[in-house]
Amino acid sequence: MRCSEAGYNLEIDLSRGNVERVESDPKLTELYLGGLGTAAKILWDRVPPEVEPFSPDNLLIFDTGLLVGTPAPTATRAVIAAISPETDLMGFSMMGGFWATELKHAGYDRIIIRGKSSEWVYLWINNGKVEIRDASHLLGKSTYETMELIQEELKEPKAEVACIGLAGENRVYMASIEAGRGSAARLGLGAIMGDKKLKAIAVRGTKDIYIDRPAEFLGLCDEVNKYVEHRMRNPIKGIEPPWFGLLGPWPMNWPDESWHFNNFAWGNARHRRKGFWTKEYAAHFILTLTRRIKRMSSCYNCPLECGALVEMPGSRTIPMKCSMKMIWTWGAMIEDIDWNLDIAGRALEYGVDAYGMPQTIAFAIELYEAGILTDKDLEGMPSDAKERFSWLLDRIVRREGIGDILANGIYSAARQIGNGAEAYEHNTIRKHLQIGIKLGKVDPIYFLWFSTDEKTCIPQIEGQVPQAPIFNKEHQEEFIKDWIQIPTGKEERFKQFVLEGGEPHAKAPYWPPIDLASELCDWSEMIRYIDNTTGICSGVSGFHYKPPYHIHNFPLFISYATGMDVDEDGLWLIAKRVRNLVRAFNIRRGLTIEDERPPEDHWKKRFPEYEAQLLEGYFEYKGWDKQGIPTKASLYELGLDYVYEDFVKRGILKEE
């Protein structure tokens, strides 16, 4: 009997219409846990670097985290992975909600999809029974219509449905996979699903999930519940709201969004509007949200509420989360939150990434204003700013006219359009649009996060470390007093870092120094890898300062749930192994440090020589060479001998 996992993979070949239930190797769980770890291993083993994103040989993997389905609060997440059409590297995107838990209760830890169907289909997984069903009648349907139609057709309102909308069908590079509460939005995985002509995966599961040491495990869960209550009642002092004072990623109804509004770059990541957030605007913001939010909502087994059901007049109820409540505002430079909610809802119905799409449209508008795109290119575009934004969204998800080019993502679109358009594409790293944040002076921690994050999205790596200094001495003392989350052996150094915050010497770009910056970044990154392999939500873990999950209780959660014996060092090694395997996969596909360089205007003041030293120091700390390639010694330490051998065979590393 396997504990905490189902022990089976579902292998689907859409070209041949074949379905197989295959027992998974428990050894792989020990080495890679699940979620991102096992998905990376499967991609490494089965997808050689020649495979193109839209090849039938590209795999689309839905992998549940190891703790999903256990009572561990917020263990709900699935990692969806494939070669991204946008970056041509490993694209992985996480989603919460209810889908992953349902899959595990159906008896599978992951679904591995290969091939391409000749006709549009959807999958129906009902415990042991798996069907590939006709989806022709679902074509063109919105994500939420698709979910409802499938539930009605199957007469199973409890079926959890993950699906694509029009954007995914049309292989738009910003297409998401939507599952109600959960969205896997970044890196164009919806386009891969669309390329395979797979409209949806519906799951219903009623099987047991076992816990190895149940009483001890429940004890840990109770502690997390209690800690969440404590943290919510006692927000951290001296930290900007809503940043990391509260748990849960960015609650939809949080009234004070001054930091984001004042510091984010609006439009095509251009305009920082310091002092934008006024009392009057705050009133408009929260009153609009209060009026439109019908209910706050949660993912499976989560004690917090960060999502919301939003209902606009004459529209359906739409589950929203995170920055959707305002990100369209920034992109479009339209300050009306009602408009924002309306277009955000339509974008979800189309199934597109709310980070990438508004900026892509803003980019097109900039090109138009600069005369690079002409009236001929944009024939029929309305002149009203709101209507214009919607019009472009419609063109992109349908790949009509200029939309067909923009749908390839901003990096490719700029090169296809030419005529100087490349200069306007100024906010991508690894060809992927970053969030709009352009700041003054290089901060070493941000610099390292931007330059090395394999997820290619800073909200997916930041956390743990107070990013802006806590200035108040009392608040500093209070902060370090019960800072139990620090890895063993780093307590003094990390606490000292907080205590020195705001002092005259603690200034960018030379603070924190290279060695300390490396340790802090490595910590935040490792916790994210643990989140992504276990399925714990970063909203109560990696994203936060002082979260309920940390390096000291994660090993116990894993050990008690599975029966394996994992300690802090062992877990750190697993996280490192997965992290290096993801990097190795990308290096094998041709990733170089040139691709990772943040755009020139990312900070006003740059320090090229120091940045190079910083990067080199971090690479050394990580066990990578000057090109960011893991060395033989570090690969062997992680048990990734097979990666070293492959690298030597391909001439990526010289034989030592």
Next chain:
Amino acid sequence: MVKKKKKVIKINIDKCNGCRRCEMICSASHSSPKYSVINPARSRIRVVRRELDNIFVPVISSGYTNAECAGRNVYAKNSAGGLNESQWEAVADKNAYEKWDAAAKKGAYEQSDTKYGECTFCGVSCPSRDIFKEPDSGLPLKCDMCEDQEEPLCVQWCMVNALTCEESEEEVEEEAKLGDMKIGLKSLVDKYGLQKLVDAVARMSKRG
């Protein structure tokens, strides 16, 4: 009639956010060894969670009946909103199914749509459906208010306070309380008849 202390789970559907941890922890706490098996399909509380319609209604299993009820209740959501709090409290009162049913009918849920048919909001374990039955044996599941705990675990784990527990002194009719096994046996008798059951037990005991 005697006075007895009685615990009631109050359900506030406006506060429910649909996380279903009540289902999860209920199934865990009724497994043996305790907390070793997780399966919401074995839970004695179910959340009717229709996110896209803004319907989040925890329903607690209220007990077993051997006959279907006369009429199926078909509900549709009134655009004006859900039931008011006192109407929904009736849902939680396990001994007052009729009361809740009547409240629902004259309340904000009206008969006009089949979307919430098939006994969606009913808490009874009955022959017409699979809900509130052990998936393996088909035996009925009934909420026991987690007698070994200070408060039912679903209440403890509901940190948004959609579920709360109240104790009140009420006059109740004294009745012999049936244990789990007796309830199970009673349902088997109802299903197959006493003689068949006796025969089956006799056969099984012979085989050892």
